[in-house]
Amino acid sequence: MLLNQFLLLAVVLFCLGVYGVLARRNGVMVLMSIELILNAVNINLVAFAAIEGSIGGEVFALFVIAVAAAEVGIGLALVLLLYRNTRSIDFSEVDAMKG
């Protein structure tokens, strides 16, 4: 197996995630797109760990998974709070701090 096949798959996932973060307005969908980005990064970490023959990349991927779980918890709590206060989770309507 080539290293590049994993890295290019990760590139596709990452760019689809970036597209989702930029184009989506639903708060839950933005969080899902962030998950796509984090998973793309994890594929890279594990692929380079396999190339180097070291375990460090895999351990770091585990840390990324833990941080992603915390991020989803906080992010969904924020979206929930937003919904409770404005009856909407459309991020383009959140402009109270716009100058």
Added chain:
Amino acid sequence: MIAGPLTVVGTGLASASYAVPANIAFAVIAAVMVYSAFRVVTTENVVHAALYLVLVLAGVAANFILLGAEFVGVTQVLVYIGAVIVLFLFGIMLTRAQMGADESVAKERRAMAALVGVILAGVMTFALIDSFEDVEINRLEPSTTAEISDSIFRNYIVPFEAVSVLLLAALIGAIVIARKE
């Protein structure tokens, strides 16, 4: 047991007998993942997006196993498919918000976002092909859970403790943020 050269060939992850099925599996998984990821960011139905996200996450777990990282693959299934998707479905259920009100703004944003994504993909693809043209992954055997736990508790004990504090902070923070007054 003494492993001669003949027994080594055909057992390692990099052996020729493993390479072809691994590549076929990778191609199938990658195709499913790319299609599902595309549907995640384009479908209008939020629940369908969450279910397509399950396919992407399962594909990532399969990639981990192809790369010989079994423990990370299992953790991916447990944490992501088991917990994160359930959180997402709860979030969708609790916020029944209306979607797709202003199409003109959305179209403009979509075009710009697609442009950014395509340019980013082009730059990164060029850089990767330029840097790692024919690098082969020839790992001999998958990593074991014992190696990972040794590494976490020997080399990465401070980050491990930091992550545990972070998870506690996230737990308390989520309760404080989402609690009704």
